[in-house]
Amino acid sequence: MGDKMIENQTVNEGKTNAIISYLTIIGTIVAYILNNSKKNSFVSFHIRQMIGLCIIQLLNSWIIQKYVSSVAAGIIGVALVILWIIGFMGAIKGEEKKIPIFGDQFQEWFKNI
Template sequence: MENQTVNEGKTTAIISYITIIGTVAALIMNSSKKNSFASFHIRQMIGLVGLGLVNQYVITKFLGGTIGMVIAVILFVLWVIGFIGAVKGEEKRIPLLGDQFQEWFKSI
């Protein structure tokens, strides 16, 4: 990835990992002048937010709190991996579903 692109989009990419409010703010910040690095991390975080919501409202309700807690810890580890990638200026895909997130949310 081009160093200038990373430098321009790094702040937006980092903001996208700070709660769902940060993700929405990053989407708005990236809407006027698209940055491929920021878009990459926004897509990763949108996928994590979606999985978190499914875990909270579906899995925990139907499969129990223990399974929901285990999945929440896994999602937190994936969030840390994505956040560290944004801070380092890397387009590091989240293990397991990072490729799908890029495909599913490619319009962002």
């Protein structure tokens, strides 16, 4: 029971910053800066998810759209919006819900955040 209370406190303290992290790359940067002084594992989790989504979006617009096709980039863009919604809803609900396909990789790649 004690661990559950600590976990709920961590989520409650970090929920706003976790939500902010999903509001564009600017929101991710703001959430990162706010989370830097007093690390909150819940916020860090969602920042890692959003950084990963931002990187894929950049690669999609820089590489896929330019060198493959706009149609492929559009399909990937729609998939990224769906993944973003899943992550955003997890932050709103207070859940550490990994986005499908890439969530585990994002947590591993950005584990120092």
